[in-house]
Amino acid sequence: DAGITQSPRYKITETGRQVTLMCHQTWSHSYMFWYRQDLGHGLRLIYYSAAADITDKGEVPDGYVVSRSKTENFPLTLESATRSQTSVYFCASSKGATNQPQHFGDGTRLSIL
């Protein structure tokens, strides 16, 4: 039971570079989510997806792009990374939106120099 996996676990890159964080789940969950966690802000929702080819913005979407061509994958791309995007990124999935818990991956720690 692999669950939900994120890759890479750690990434260092430079400002202006494009970087993609991967998220893969084996539960066939409909919903997938991307959060970022920063000191003093807790977890904040970046984007979410209700199904393949359906995505929507969360509270902090600027500077990020997502896609969901397959149910099991939900990559997050920073098209031109900035230092303010240094953070720990968590992917989550859930069966549905109503009364369903979200299950999280172990995160990607991203540092932008």
Add this chain to the structure above:
Amino acid sequence: DAKTTQPPSMDCAEGRAANLPCNHSTISGNEYVYWYRQIHSQGPQYIIHGLKNNETNEMASLIITEDRKSSTLILPHATLRDTAVYYCIVRGEGAQKLVFGQGTRLTINP
């Protein structure tokens, strides 16, 4: 979503029950109480959730007061591996995001 209030930190002896309180006095009728925990450098882990009735699973029990203004998460036999930050979250039915507050840092002592 309703705001929650939790003590910033708690200690518990290994083998004892850990009781973590949460106040959510502005909760509305269709909002659920969720509990998650986060062990250092890992992703948040779902523990349990409920609406009105008390709930129990293999990890914990959730006791919700009759007026639903507060709840308690009970870890019946705490172990050192239960040391983590515990988050109480109130979430409306159909709401997309989880709003994590500051949580309670629970330390289990040997």
